[in-house]
Amino acid sequence: MNKLITVAPSPHIHSGLSVQKLMYGVIIAMIPALLVSIAFYGIGAIAVTLISIVSCVSFEFLIQKFILNSQVRISDGSAIVTGMLLAFNLPSNLPWWIILIGAMVSIGIGKMTFGGLGNNPFNPALVGRVFLLLSFPVQMTSYPVPKGVSTPYISNIEGFTGPTPLGILKEGLKNGTPVSDVMKELPSYLDLFIGKLGGSLGEIAGAALVIGMIFMLLRKIITWHIPVSIILSVYVFTGILHLAQPSQYADPLFHIITGGLLLGAIFMATDYVTSPMTPAGMIIYGVGIGIITVLIRVFGAYPEGVSFAILIMNGFVPLINRYIKPVRFGEEVSNG
Amino acid sequence: MLKTFAKGGVHPSENKLSAAEPINDLPIPPVITIPLGMHLGVAAKPIVQKGDEVKTGQLIAQGNGLVSANIHSSVSGKVLKIDKALDASGYKHDSVIIQVDGDEWLETIDLSKEISDTCTLSSKDIIQKINDAGIVGLGGATFPSHVKLSVPRGKKAKYLIINGVECEPYLTSDHALMLSKGEELLTGISILSRALRAEKTLIGIEDNKPDAIENLRKIAGKYNDISVHALKVKYPQGGEKQLIKALINREVPSGGLPVDVGTVVFNVGTAFAVYEAVQKNKPLFERIVTVTGKSLSKPSNFRVRIGTPVKDLIEAAGGLPEDTGKIINGGPMMGKAISAMDISVVKGTSGILILNKNESRRKPSEPCIRCSKCISVCPMGLEPYLLMTLSEKSLHERLERDKVMDCNECGSCSYICPSNRPLLDYIRLGKSNVGKIIRMRKK
Amino acid sequence: MNTVILYTILSLSGLGATAAIVLFFVAQKFRVKEDPRIDEVEEALPSANCGGCGFPGCRNFAEACVKSDDFEGLYCPVGGNETMRSVAKILGRDAVEQDPRVAVLRCNGSCDVRPQTTYYDGTATCVIASALYGGDTDCQYGCLGFGDCVEVCNFDALAMDLTTGLPVVNDVNCTACGACVKACPKDLFELRKRAKKDRKIYVACRNEDKGGIAKKSCEVACIGCSKCFKVCPFEAITMENNLAFIDADKCKLCRKCVPECPTNSILEIGFPPRKEKVEVATEEKKVKDPNGTVSEEIIKNKEE
Incomplete structure (x- = not known):
């Protein structure tokens, strides 16, 4: 059969792009944030990440091999990405068995029940994270104190666990403290941006996440539409609120560099499978995430809302894909 | 900033292996097979019979209906038979098979080497001559040129666009033509412009052919309504609609034709054929074909008689390599893989590309990850x-x-x-x- | 606490009742009046929704039956005469009967008799391959073997034979709905009149090439020699484009043509073996089918 010439429809060449290449690109983009996390949280960060990745990949393998009896596709790297993203959303001192449950929910419920890569409507890592957040609220919100951070805001509250800046803000506002006073207790924005704040593994280092985003943009793994539209819409929305009542609402920059916003905007919302296909759709999706995030953060019960916002907008993706079409050639007739 | 089209596009590695090669004449094979349906539209009706003697350039099949084209013998000899033969479509179709006996050209063809660059014919006469010569779009679509030139009533072709983009990787036949036949080409273009009564003529060439751009710019200086434009390298810029968008920033509406935005597009190869037809009375029976491929020992550009079997071209380019995986009629993006080597070169054959085994197999298809x-x-x-x-x-x-x-x-x-x-x-x-x-x- | 539950139950029940009443009146007002016979006819149909009758589904066919006066052009191939009789009875008209038919594949170019000349590397469906070229053998008329017909068959009557690379029709399951006829880009399926014991004789070839070329591309191709045409006592065989065709309506299954064929392209199926006769190729082949149904049927046919 090898001697015969091949006949196939065009095109006869391929770019060489593959799912693996894209997935490993995302993994490389996450490494700076992981390094920062290791620097601040030490061995805990490594342990959580490794457990999460290994368990996600093993669950995918087991499900594909023994339950679905389908081709094993763990080498495509998507389970590693899910594992890493799940770890990025967890505190670095989480017990191993909770991570295992999270990985099982992520891969088992979030991904494989829908038919595996390409068919899941919701971001698997976020499904796992939200499941854990609702099931183990205490463990999931008790963050260890980052190394080398000894600002008063941490020593104020219960020794070992450091709440997130957003948590402090929410708590402060509940007690009637004006925003400016709460801010005094928090480190400077620059410190927050390089990771000196409490939070889950991946979300603390805004700067490292932005480096990852630039890498992914340069390698054309993602387009600018989703991250930029999320960040801009959060900026604009919180900006309006802040201008209207500065004592009640924190300023927009604070909202962007704290919490999971950058992690969500850069790595979670841009997940191929669960985000819209067209540029216009991506912007609608991004703005939706931005607005829902701010609504939850400012008016909701939870201090943080990025995960919920992304999951809610994931649900709208099929609708967006159905109705938001790309601009067809010949549609915008510019015949002047 | 170089001009290009706005939406989409990719940039495959160019692999223009035969770019520096001159155009050589390919020897005439002993038997040629001319398919009757090598243009878009209805197949031509044969007007010769088995046993007839034909001369080079003699009409052997007449255009059948509105969208069709004449076909001429590319050699002199005797008609062996009119029979079904495998062609580039992958199916057997009616073809005229001629036993070659020398190369005696029809007397009407002007064999002189001088370039004649004046044309005083009327639009109607030019179109008639192009129709007689059986010229079709040589870029690959093979749409009959006289149909394109007959602009429907109520529409006006303000711009004539000449496609020298050659955005397909590997192919260099248009490039070679633009380098060696610049004068003739420009004359052909001015004839087309005259036939259309176009106000402006734009030649689009991708930036990876700077020598061709320079050559044509130099010659185009003589004509005040013809301009040469360098375009950013991007596939598929050679597509009519993309080229119009790149050059004059107009979008042909969905389902429409270029003439809807006041343009008509011709390939450089077609323009050259028009020159030969109008100035030299030479019908379209030969064309320039690139024979290329990474494993091929001598990638080349040949002038080939229509009806020559593909294997002769491959032989002349150094023979079929050991590791041949696929033989493609055309470029790697839009060309058609052929199933046998005795398929003949037709009017639309711009190149023969040989891919080796590694390049020719598809990788298994995986689920869509919706990466957009x-x-x-x-x-x-x-x-x-x-x-x-x-x-x-x-x-x-x-x-x-x-x-x-x-x-x-x-x-x-x-x-x-x-x-x-x-x-x-x-x-x-x-x-x-x-x-x-x-x-x-x-x- | 109890009051809360009470109010919840009451308000929800109230809501439900209101909605029910509204729905009831809306349904009354906007009811589409339909001929009740449509339902009855639909009931009588096989509800396979296969489209074999030319309508998208059984209901559309039922509507057409009710509207039509004489069943002109209306026939349910799946249900056959029995169904058409009951439909006619419901509508109080005379049934139009047709001979039952069965699909046959007019190609016998299995892998061993039709050498492969190219390797097809595109999407493995017949339509896409046939749009590209004649196929991976030199015969541009023959079966491509990607099984588009198997895919469209709703009645489990077609299965790919992996050794021959050709689909096999299960005569018992085949309803002659015609889905395979439409699906085959090479137009290889023919719906032939069913004969007694599902016996059939047909030219299993559609190659229109001249004899020499046809024979070169496939050992069992019809070479258009007309021997069968000459021997047929019933004028059931016609020759056109170098190809013989046996008209099932005229053929009396006398089997005279079969031994005449120099390339064994005429198949006889379902007959008892004759003396000193070379067995016909297809009968020997064992069908590999996961369910085992097809192979069983073929064995049964042989026994009969």
Whole structure:
């Protein structure tokens, strides 16, 4: 059969792009944030990440091999990405068995029940994270104190666990403290941006996440539409609120560099499978995430809302894909 | 900033292996097979019979109906038979098979070498001459040129656009032509412009052929309405609609023709054929063909008589390499893989590309990860991933609504897909099914 | 606490009742009046919704039956005469009967007799391959073997034979709905009149090439020699484009043509073996089918 010439429809060449290449690109983009996390949280960060990745990949393998009896596709790297993203959303001192449950929910419920890569409507890592957040609220919100951070805001509250800046803000506002006073207790924005704040593994280092985003943009793994539209819409929305009542609402920059916003905007919302296909759709999706995030953060019960916002907008993706079409050639007739 | 089209596009490695090669004449084979249906539209009607003696350039088949083209003998000799023969379409079709006996040209053809660059014929006469010469679009679409030149009433071709883009990787036949036949080419272009009464003529050439741009610019200086434009290298810039967008920033509406935005597009090869037909009375019976491939020992550009079997070309370019995996009639993006080597060169054959074994197999198709890269590279602003699914499920109404008929089959989507999905295979299927439905509705 | 539950139950029940009343009146007002016979006819149909009758589904066919006066052009191939009789009875008209038919594949170019000349590397469906070229053998008329017909068959009557690379029709399951006829881009399926014991004789070839070329591309191709045409006492065989065709309506299954064929392209199926006769190729082949149904049927046919 090898001697015969091949006949196939065009095109006869391929770019060489593959799912693996894209997935490993995302993994490389996450490494700076992981390094920062290791620097601040030490061995805990490594342990959580490794457990999460290994368990996600093993669950995918087991499900594909023994339950679905389908081709094993763990080498495509998507389970590693899910594992890493799940770890990025967890505190670095989480017990191993909770991570295992999270990985099982992520891969088992979030991904494989829908038919595996390409068919899941919701971001698997976020499904796992939200499941854990609702099931183990205490463990999931008790963050260890980052190394080398000894600002008063941490020593104020219960020794070992450091709440997130957003948590402090929410708590402060509940007690009637004006925003400016709460801010005094928090480190400077620059410190927050390089990771000196409490939070889950991946979300603390805004700067490292932005480096990852630039890498992914340069390698054309993602387009600018989703991250930029999320960040801009959060900026604009919180900006309006802040201008209207500065004592009640924190300023927009604070909202962007704290919490999971950058992690969500850069790595979670841009997940191929669960985000819209067209540029216009991506912007609608991004703005939706931005607005829902701010609504939850400012008016909701939870201090943080990025995960919920992304999951809610994931649900709208099929609708967006159905109705938001790309601009067809010949549609915008510019015949002047 | 170099001009280019706005939406989508990819940039495959150019691999213009034969770019520096001159055009050599290929020896005439002992037997040639001329398919009667080598142009878009209805196949031509043969007017010779078995046993007839024909001369080079003699009409052997007449255009049949409105959209059709004349076919001329490319050699002198005796008609062996008119029979079905395998052609580039992959099927057997009626062809005229001629036993070659020398190369005696028809007396009417001007054999002189001088370039005659003045043309005083009227538009109607020019079109008639082009019709007689059986000229079709030599870029690959093989649309009869006289039909294109007959602008429908009420429309005006303000711009004549000449396509020297050659955006397909590997192919260099147009490049070689622009380098060696610049004078003739420009004359041909001015004749076309005269026939159309166009106000402006724009020649678009991609920036990877600076010598061709320079050469044509130098010659175009003589004509005040012809300008040469360098374009950024991007596939599929050679597509009519993309080229118009790149050069004059107008978009041909969906389902429309270039003339709807006041343009007519011709390939440089066609313009050269027009020169020969109008100034030298020479019908279209030979063309320039690139024979190329990484494993080929001598990638070359040949002037080939129509009807020459592909294997002669490969032989002349150093013989078929050991590791041949695929033989393609045309470029790697839109060319058609051929199933046998005795298929003949036709009017639309711009190149013969030989891919080796490693390059020629597709990787297995994996599930779609919805990365939306196909949408971002589609030059027509379509959603290939969706069209493929709809076509697989035979949802023809939705396919039509999602503009499947706008697809120009450039293959950028299949080229970029990280999951190696056969997007274009299915889109093409959907297109043909929807096309059938539309035709039935019209009846 | 109890009051809360009470109010919840009451308000929800109230809501439900209101909605029910509204729905009832809306349904009354906007009811589409339909001929009740449509339902009855639909009931009598096989509800396979296969489209074999030319309508998208059984209901559309039922509507057409009710509207039509004489069943002109209306026939349910799946249900056959029995169904058409009961439909006619419901509508109080005379049934139009047709001979039952069965699909046959007019190609016998299995892998061993039809050498492969190219390797097809596109999407493995017949329509896409046939749009590209004639096929991976030199015969551009023959079966491509990607099984588009198997895919469309709703009645489990077609299965791919992996050794021959050709689909096999299960005569018992085949309802002659015609889905395979439409699906095959090479137009290889023919719906032939069913004969007694599902016996059939047909030219299993559609190659229109000249004899020499046809024979070169496939050992069992019809070479258009007209021997069968000459021997047929019933004028059931016609020759056109270098190809013989046996008209099932005229053929009396006398089997005279079969031994005449120099390339064994005429198949006889379902007959007892004759003396000193070379067995016909297809009968020997064992069908590999996961369910085992097809192979069983073929064995049964042989026994009969």
